[in-house]
Amino acid sequence: MNLPPSNSALPLLGATEIRRLAAELDVRPTKTLGQNFVIDGNTIRRIVGVAELQETETVLEVGPGLGSLTLGLLDAAAQVVAIEIDTKLAERLxxxxxxxxxxxxxxxxxxxxxxxxxxxxxxxxxxxxxxxxYNVAVPVVLHLLEHFPSLKHGLVMVQDEVADRLAATPGNKIYGVPSVKAAWYAAVRKAGVIGMNVFWPAPKISSGLVEFVRREPPQTTASREQVFAVIDAAFAQRRKTLRAALADWAGSGAVAEQIILAAGVDPVARGEVLDVAAFASIAAAKKSFETKKSSE
Structure with missing residues (x-):
């Protein structure tokens, strides 16, 4: 198949085309669906360029809206699968x-x-x-990474503060559940900031580009669900030590401390200083503890 060259000047949707399509469909972007349509072709070219797509790739797009980004993706990749919740937009695309x-x-x-x-x-x-x-960005990313292991890399545009949380590393004050769970699947980094005036309607905050590259999760005898349960418990009460935060999860503070120590982690540390491998070790230690207890 012959794809347009990567530096192609093929037309993309601008503000005039976006508003024409919206008027034709009698569509107004809604906060309920978190819709903000990109109206700047250069922004689309920037996103596609940063994504570093190969011509043979199949790209998954979520929320294509009126097709701004879809056109750019079709210029760079072999196939595009677009998931759209709005029936009108899905039918028109x-x-x-x-x-x-x-x-x-x-x-x-x-x-x-x-x-x-x-x-x-x-x-x-x-x-x-x-x-x-904006309103479902983190759950969508985690859901897709879980259910589609064929996804090897990607670039998503989300609310800027969400981008910072997804890409945060241990010890950062905004490091939390999204950061750790995303790290289970991939290496994540922030790849840029997009201003507000390239959208219709313009959001009240800038957007951030988040890049991920799939990697194997930490080696552990625990399941993903068990590891994620530890993560949720550890960050449910951020100010507490792991011994206190994981007490209910483990059954008691004493048991929590025993499990945490078995994992090679300091019980008085807090969740925000642990990487995903440490959480996986704690989950595995609990599994081992329960197996030993049941055999006694």
């Missing part, structure tokens, strides 16, 4: 692609659904590139 990229129309696959409920897709995506709805 293929027509928009036929209008602006008729030669790539067959490379778009629209899934009209809630991304948080999707567990099967028509193709196996290798990359996730999306302007994610």
């Amino acid at each position: 293929p027509q928009t692609i036929k209008e602006f990229r008729p030669e790539r129309a067959d490379s778009l696959h629209v899934v009209a659904a809630d991304a948080l409920k999707v567990t099967e897709l028509p193709l196996k995506p290798t990359a996730l590139v999306a302007n994610l709805p």
Whole structure:
């Protein structure tokens, strides 16, 4: 298949086209769905460039809206699978692609659904590139990484403070549940900031670009669910030591301390200084403790 060159000047959707399409569909961006449509072609080119897509890739896009980013993705990758919860927008998207990229129309696959409920897709995506709805960005990223192991890398645009939390490292004051759970699946870093004036409607805060590269989770005898349960418990009461924060999770403070020590972790440390491997060790230690106890 012949794709347009990466530096292609093919037209992208600007403010005029976005408003025309919205008027045609009688659509107004809603806070409920977290919709903010990109109206600047240079921003789309920047996102696609930072994503470093290969021409053979299948890209997963969530919340394509009126198709701003979709066009840019079709210029760079072999296939695009777009998940759209808004029925009107999902039905209109293929027509928009036929209008602006008729030669790539067959490379778009629209899934009209809630991304948080999707567990099967028509193709196996290798990359996730999306302007994610602000209100569900973190759950969507974690859900997709869990259910689609074929996703090897990606770039998502989220609310700037959410980008900072996803990319935070141990010891950072904003390091928390999103940071650790994302680190279970991938190496994550913040890849840039996008201003407010490139969206319609303009949000009240800048957006951040978050890049991830899939990696193997820490080696552990515990399941992902067991590790995530430790993470949730540790950050439920941030100011508490691990011994205190994990007391209910373990059954008592004394048992929590025994498990934490067995994992090679300081019981008086707080969750925000532990990396994902340490949480995995604590989950494994609890599993071992329970196995030993049941055999006594």
